[in-house]
Amino acid sequence: MRILGVDPGSGATGFGLIERRGHTVFHLCHGVLRPPSSATLPERLRFLHARLLAIIEAEAPRVAVVERVFLASNPHSALVLGQARGALLASLGAGGIRVAELAARQVKKSITGNGAADKAQMQAMVQRLLSLEVAPPTDAADALALALTYAQAGPLAELPVRGRRRSRRRAMTGLVLGRTR
Amino acid sequence: MRILGVDPGSGATGFGLIERRGHTVFHLCHGVLRPPSSATLPERLRFLHARLLAIIEAEAPRVAVVERVFLASNPHSALVLGQARGALLASLGAGGIRVAELAARQVKKSITGNGAADKAQMQAMVQRLLSLEVAPPTDAADALALALTYAQAGPLAELPVRGRRRSRRRAMTGLVLGRTR
Numbered sequence: 001m002r003i004l005g006v007d008p009g010s011g012a013t014g015f016g017l018i019e020r021r022g023h024t025v026f027h028l029c030h031g032v033l034r035p036p037s038s039a040t041l042p043e044r045l046r047f048l049h050a051r052l053l054a055i056i057e058a059e060a061p062r063v064a065v066v067e068r069v070f071l072a073s074n075p076h077s078a079l080v081l082g083q084a085r086g087a088l089l090a091s092l093g094a095g096g097i098r099v100a101e102l103a104a105r106q107v108k109k110s111i112t113g114n115g116a117a118d119k120a121q122m123q124a125m126v127q128r129l130l131s132l133e134v135a136p137p138t139d140a141a142d143a144l145a146l147a148l149t150y151a152q153a154g155p156l157a158e159l160p161v162r163g164r165r166r167s168r169r170r171a172m173t174g175l176v177l178g179r180t181r
Numbered sequence: 182m183r184i185l186g187v188d189p190g191s192g193a194t195g196f197g198l199i200e201r202r203g204h205t206v207f208h209l210c211h212g213v214l215r216p217p218s219s220a221t222l223p224e225r226l227r228f229l230h231a232r233l234l235a236i237i238e239a240e241a242p243r244v245a246v247v248e249r250v251f252l253a254s255n256p257h258s259a260l261v262l263g264q265a266r267g268a269l270l271a272s273l274g275a276g277g278i279r280v281a282e283l284a285a286r287q288v289k290k291s292i293t294g295n296g297a298a299d300k301a302q303m304q305a306m307v308q309r310l311l312s313l314e315v316a317p318p319t320d321a322a323d324a325l326a327l328a329l330t331y332a333q334a335g336p337l338a339e340l341p342v343r344g345r346r347r348s349r350r351r352a353m354t355g356l357v358l359g360r361t362r
Contacts, residue, residue, distance in 0.1 A: 046274025082263020
């Protein structure tokens with residue numbers, strides 16, 4: 001089962017694709033989509049939509065995982081994030097794949113054991129868990145972390161963290177992590 | 182010159198297409214895109230993106246006009262609107278047409294002479310200006326109003342209202358408005 005993590009952002013959208021075979025997880029690819037900053041907003045959103053759709057069509061993931069949005073931010077940043085998210089979710093819809101949402105805190109806890117882990121910790125753990133030669137860029141690391149968390153817990157990952165007593169760190173390291181393609 | 186007005190909304194997105202030939206404006210079509218309410222968010226955004234792109238490809242407008250967002254609303258509604266807007270702007274980008282933004286107040290003033298006009302006034306004036314047999318639904322009327330305002334003032338419509346002394350009501354009625362296709 002191929003799982004695509006997507007970390008939407010208007011300036012940089014991270015993506016990461018992994019494959020789970022039984023209890024083994026393989027890294028397939030990751031990257032960051034950066035629309036040309038000189039382009040107009042519609043052109044930049046078209047770029048995000050088209051590039052993600054191309055990835056979906058080429059790689060045929062079964063499920064995509066995006067971060068659940070918590071609205072601590074102000075209306076302006078919510079609108080800007082919403083626009084990027086809308087273009088990207090529309091392409092996931094066009095690809096006909098199921099979309100799951102996970103909370104950032106849950107993903108951080110799952111990957112590092114600490115729900116408040118910083119970006120460097122996340123990069124380091126994603127690199128280690130997927131046996132990557134170099135740490136992925138932060139946006140791509142976040143996307144791979146979403147996919148890894150989903151791979152480990154499956155649809156259960158979508159449940160709220162509260163009330164789930166099992167250590168996610170322990171559960172994650174129970175996975176045998178495979179080589180990079 | 183064909184001008185497409187788009188009034189983005191996650192539940193209902195209005196659109197309206199007019200054509201300007203010299204000083205005459207013709208109504209071509211209008212409607213409201215309503216994604217199935219039972220569908221998932223990615224599916225609903227895909228619906229908006231695909232339908233608007235189909236309209237662009239069929240009708241080949243030269244410019245699209247959308248409402249400028251003012252962020253009086255809360256972060257949640259900004260995110261929801263942003264997502265619909267992102268899917269729709271991505272399809273305008275994919276269609277390769279230029280996108281202009283107009284402030285709601287400016288459009289209301291242009292169409293009715295009153296920057297605080299209510300929806301019923303807008304519907305009635307759009308119906309009258311385009312000689313429509315029945316008033317368009319509110320979302321479509323707002324979209325047609327965006328296109329009409331642009332048709333009347335062209336790229337100048339994109340300037341801020343402040344400092345423009347000419348009565349927009351008078352300017353609008355200076356247009357000869359044509360029959361419905």
